[in-house]
Amino acid sequence: MDVTSTRQRNLRTLVEGLSANLVTQKAVAIRLDMAPSYLNQLLGGKKMGDDVARKVERQADLPHGWMDVAHDSPDAESVANGASHSLRIDPEIIASALRLLRLTFANLDIDDFDNEQDGTPLAYAYEYLLKRGEQMVTPDNLIDFSKALAERLREKNGNEEGASARDNGSTGSDHRPARRKA
Known part of the structure; x- marks a missing residue:
């Protein structure tokens, strides 16, 4: 799977996890510091660049590079829901x-x-x-x-x-x- 597909899949996982607490996609977009329409475009297949991927990780308190690695395990949902994660200092x-x-x-x-x-x-x-x-x-x-x-x-x-x-x-x-x- 290429990085574009991986990021899109991880974004869906993240949005699903955040939606459990934030309820609406608009609230999730605000949490991720982006326009709801832009989040919708990303979920619809718009390519996510490196800068956007890093910003999503920062805003969601995810480790650096999380968006670039496939998360097929149940751990992905716990990370998306804000469970503890490894400390990353840039x-x-x-x-x-x-x-x-x-x-x-x-x-x-x-x-x-x-x-x-x-x-x-x-x-x-x-x-x-x-x-x-x-x-x-x-x-x-x-x-x-x-x-x-x-x-x-x-x-x-x-x-x-x-x-x-x-x-x-x-x-x-x-x-x-x-x-x-x-």
């Missing part, structure tokens, strides 16, 4: 996530974060790029990610920063330290 995305994190820390004036002690921001940067289907740092994703990370840090440290500001007699918005801690 080296290009992890490199971009590191760069995104470094630039974001510079934008937020964070200089003393210890990545070896807490990998959460790196995991968040990786997840962020993966969900957006991006492998490069762009001005748009840098701005969006900086805002999202700043919000997460505020939520995480909200009580601690509020208490220390009150203890120091600071009023908050007029005073900004030169460098913040994460």
Whole structure:
């Protein structure tokens, strides 16, 4: 069986598995981040390229290459239904996530974060790029990610920063330290 047929068959399996929870094909298309009409074209025989196959895998939380390998066993349905699967880390995305994190820390004036002690921001940067289907740092994703990370840090440290500001007699918005801690 050629890769085109394999991808089409796997897409049908995936859509059937996702339809159990999402009910409609439109909901499945939204979950896979594509127009319902495009999903319908793919199911109808339109050739699925490599980029689309990788995007479907990312959006469905499937391992890299899943769309390219025939899945005739019952395991295919459990993978399509979101059961556990092997961890796959894309080296290009992890490199971009590191760069995104470094630039974001510079934008937020964070200089003393210890990545070896807490990998959460790196995991968040990786997840962020993966969900957006991006492998490069762009001005748009840098701005969006900086805002999202700043919000997460505020939520995480909200009580601690509020208490220390009150203890120091600071009023908050007029005073900004030169460098913040994460």
